[in-house]
Amino acid sequence: MTGRTIVITSGKGGVGKTTATANIGTGLAMRGHRVVVVDTDIGLRNLDVIMGLENRIVYDLVNVIEGTCKLSQAMIGDKHDYELYLIPAAQTRDKNSITPEQLREMCAELEKEFDYVLIDCPAGIEQGFKNATAAAQEAIIVTTPEVSAIRDADRIIGLLESSGLHRPKLIINRIDPEMVRRGDMMDQKDVESLLAIEVIGLVPADEQTIVAANRGIPVVHNTKSPAGGAFLRIASRVDGEDIPLMDLEPKNGLFSRFKGMVGMNGRAYSHA
Amino acid sequence: MLKTGVVQVIARGTDVAFVIDENAPFDVVAGELKDYLSKKSGLWSKGDITINVGQRMLARDELAKIKSIIETNSGLKVTRFWFAPESLDSGDLKIEAKPTTDGGPAKPAAHNEVVLPEQAPQTSAKSKSAVESIIESLKSRQNKNGARNRNITEALFIKSTFRSGETLHHQGDVVVLADVNPGAEIRADGDIVVFGSLKGWVHAGASGDNKAVIIALELPSPRFQIGKFLGVAPVTAHRQPKLSASGPQIAYVRSRSIHVAPFAGRFARYNKGVPYDG
Ligand SMILES: Nc1ncnc2c1ncn2[C@@H]1O[C@H](COP(=O)(O)OP(=O)(O)OP(=O)(O)O)[C@@H](O)[C@H]1O
Ligand SMILES: [Mg+2]
Numbered sequence: 001m002t003g004r005t006i007v008i009t010s011g012k013g014g015v016g017k018t019t020a021t022a023n024i025g026t027g028l029a030m031r032g033h034r035v036v037v038v039d040t041d042i043g044l045r046n047l048d049v050i051m052g053l054e055n056r057i058v059y060d061l062v063n064v065i066e067g068t069c070k071l072s073q074a075m076i077g078d079k080h081d082y083e084l085y086l087i088p089a090a091q092t093r094d095k096n097s098i099t100p101e102q103l104r105e106m107c108a109e110l111e112k113e114f115d116y117v118l119i120d121c122p123a124g125i126e127q128g129f130k131n132a133t134a135a136a137q138e139a140i141i142v143t144t145p146e147v148s149a150i151r152d153a154d155r156i157i158g159l160l161e162s163s164g165l166h167r168p169k170l171i172i173n174r175i176d177p178e179m180v181r182r183g184d185m186m187d188q189k190d191v192e193s194l195l196a197i198e199v200i201g202l203v204p205a206d207e208q209t210i211v212a213a214n215r216g217i218p219v220v221h222n223t224k225s226p227a228g229g230a231f232l233r234i235a236s237r238v239d240g241e242d243i244p245l246m247d248l249e250p251k252n253g254l255f256s257r258f259k260g261m262v263g264m265n266g267r268a269y270s271h272a
Numbered sequence: 273m274l275k276t277g278v279v280q281v282i283a284r285g286t287d288v289a290f291v292i293d294e295n296a297p298f299d300v301v302a303g304e305l306k307d308y309l310s311k312k313s314g315l316w317s318k319g320d321i322t323i324n325v326g327q328r329m330l331a332r333d334e335l336a337k338i339k340s341i342i343e344t345n346s347g348l349k350v351t352r353f354w355f356a357p358e359s360l361d362s363g364d365l366k367i368e369a370k371p372t373t374d375g376g377p378a379k380p381a382a383h384n385e386v387v388l389p390e391q392a393p394q395t396s397a398k399s400k401s402a403v404e405s406i407i408e409s410l411k412s413r414q415n416k417n418g419a420r421n422r423n424i425t426e427a428l429f430i431k432s433t434f435r436s437g438e439t440l441h442h443q444g445d446v447v448v449l450a451d452v453n454p455g456a457e458i459r460a461d462g463d464i465v466v467f468g469s470l471k472g473w474v475h476a477g478a479s480g481d482n483k484a485v486i487i488a489l490e491l492p493s494p495r496f497q498i499g500k501f502l503g504v505a506p507v508t509a510h511r512q513p514k515l516s517a518s519g520p521q522i523a524y525v526r527s528r529s530i531h532v533a534p535f536a537g538r539f540a541r542y543n544k545g546v547p548y549d550g
Contacts, residue, residue: 151436154453158435196433196451 003034003111006118006238007136009160011152013123015144016173019209020231021120022050023220024140027235029082030220033115036075036085038107040132041122042097045089052079052216053086062090064106065098071109080221085114095127100134107135116238125159133160139168140200140238145175145186154195169200171234176205177248188245201234203227204248278304290321290342298334302341309345316346427462434458434472441478452493463487470496482525487535491521496530498523503530503548523548 008021018041025037039047042062048054059074064087078084090097103119110117119136122128133139139160143153153170160168172191179185192199206227212219220231226248233243278293278301292301309316321342339350427445434440434448436455445462456472458464461479463486470488475497477484482499494505503523520535524542531545 151455155436155455157433158438161432161435162438194451194453 003114003117004138005107005111005136006116006138006140007121007132007165008118008140008142009121009129009133009156010123010142010149011125011156012143012149015149016142016171016203017123018046018050018120019213019218020140020142020171020173020203020234021118022047022218023228023231024235024238025084025116025118026051026078026080026082026218027220027232028116028118028239029078029080029084030232031235031239033239034083034113035116035118036087036110036114037118037120038087038110039089039120040098040103040128041120042089042128043091043094044122045091047120048076048086048088049216050213050218051086053088054216057088060088060090062093062097065102071106079216095122095131098131100131103131103135125155129156129159133163133165136165139165140171141168141195141197142171142173143191143195144173145180145191147186150186150191150194157195157197168197169238170195170197171201171203172199173203174205175202175248180248188247199245200237201230202245202248203230203234279308281308302337305338306341306345309342313346316348318347319349321348321350428460433468436472443479460484476523485538486523487520487538489520491523491532496523498525498530501525501528501530503532504550505548506546506550 008017008024010017018039021037021039025035029035037047037051038061039045040061041047045060048057053076056076059069061074063069064071064074074087075085076088078086107117107119119132121132141153141156141160143149157168160166170191172188175188176185180187188199188202204226206219206225208222208225209219209227212222212225212228218231219225219228220235222228223232236243278296280291280293290305292305296304342348342350427447428440428442430440430446430448431450433450434452434456436453439457439459440446441459443461446458446460446464448458448464448466448468451468452458452466452470452472452474454471457474458472459475459478461477461481461484463484464474464476466474466486466488468488469490470486470493472493473496474486474493476486477499478497480499482501484498486496486498492505496503518534521532522535522542523530523532524545525531526542526545530548531542532548533542533545536542
């Protein structure tokens with residue numbers, strides 16, 4: 001078996017890389033794949049918390065790389081009944097504890113056993129970014145519809161291209177459809193025309209995401225939630241399914257009211 | 273396969289191709305071909321022939337000369353010329369990533385700058401000869417026709433979005449067939465032409481040529497430079513995005529400041545430009 005190693009990266013911090021990694025990983029596992037997610041944010045690990053696996057950590061990424069433990073010993077099985085595993089980052093070390101070659105080697109090992117290896121990349125363009133991107137053959141870039149996040153995403157795309165990672169895909173996270181409707185937030189077209197790469201998903205701002213993260217159960221488990229549904233569709237697209245992107249609609253927008261009137265099943269933010 | 277040095281004759285079944293050495297000078301090729309055919313005229317009494325020119329660029333009259341050599345010295349008919357133009361985009365347009373040498377401590381991200389080789393961007397002798405021979409043939413044709421001495425330059429083509437953090441310095445003209453995004457920097461000793469939206473920072477005539485111009489399909493960039501002059505978009509251009517979205521724009525230096533006007537040709541008279549002085 002040769003799995004696909006995909007890095008989830010952004011440049012700017014706090015835009016939703018870890019959230020996306022947890023949810024796409026879970027989504028792919030829900031679709032029946034063997035998935036491992038790797039947290040490379042050494043020193044600032046989060047992925048374990050969002051996935052509710054913090055209490056089970058014994059060994060971590062740096063232990064594997066340094067040979068303190070076997071690869072399989074650092075893999076923590078998900079709480080749910082899926083073939084989903086986490087390799088947590090070390091919390092007491094820094095980004096220079098591993099090299100790009102070492103991570104590449106480890107991922108090559110994982111690719112033999114898993115369909116998908118997802119790498120949660122730290123923010124920034126320094127060592128941590130270089131480690132995470134060197135190990136992957138594909139990249140997903142997460143941005144929010146804000147100018148600063150988009151500038152950073154543009155920079156990241158340039159860096160990925162110059163290191164041979166071509167055609168990254170884009171997730172636009174935390175879209176507020178009401179603000180877009182008012183013209184106070186960039187929409188998909190604005191972002192797409194600036195970054196000139198393929199959009200693989202639009203995720204609405206959804207407080208369920210935060211509630212789910214606090215509970216340690218990624219929001220994709222709740223497929224009826226706006227963000228959960230969006231992440232499941234992204235996982236399907238990553239998996240090669242052709243699901244068209246749809247406009248997000250505001251909660252109280254004209255369109256959903258209209259739908260309500262004619263008795264259609266108009267749920268707020270019903271697609272992405 | 274028969275071999276005469278610079279001209280190879282490859283026969284595969286009923287198909288025949290003449291393959292000409294890419295690096296041999298034209299006169300040598302023509303001479304060899306003529307010798308070969310007149311010696312073996314009996315062999316080539318009838319048939320169609322393809323000529324593979326390889327990576328060399330031949331002027332139209334040179335192609336015609338080869339055709340006539342073959343057709344007068346044999347019974348063959350030249351039906352097709354075959355070029356291998358790939359050398360042009362892979363070789364000449366290559367942007368080499370290398371550590372910058374002049375980046376001070378203020379630029380910690382030196383590793384990811386995109387810098388061109390100091391000299392003209394030639395990575396192989398083959399692509400060099402291809403570009404040079406185009407230019408030479410264009411120039412010589414001009415001289416022959418007694419045409420006005422137009423400027424013919426070696427432009428650098430960039431065919432993908434030029435992104436934030438990417439920098440480039442080219443000692444000639446630069447053409448970008450995509451957008452130049454905010455945070456990107458291009459310096460060209462010649463003109464800069466952007467077939468897309470120019471939002472980044474560019475400097476045309478970077479070695480001091482105030483006659484250089486910047487042309488872009490859209491010019492929302494707030495600041496750019498031509499020669500020693502700095503252009504700063506007037507506040508109204510920001511307030512009225514339509515102003516900058518009304519077709520291709522040209523920026524040029526006039527009475528010691530930069531002006532921007534709708535593009536009407538490289539040498540048009542521009543009277544009604546908007547001064548870009550902030
Ligand atoms: N679609 C969303 N709706 C609402 N909140 C969200 C959404 N996506 C992410 N968040 C919240 O945003 C915060 C940052 O998300 P996350 O930790 O995934 O970002 P990150 O890019 O991994 O950050 P860092 O750069 O620090 O690693 C979290 O509190 C998360 O719950
Ligand atoms: Mg994170």
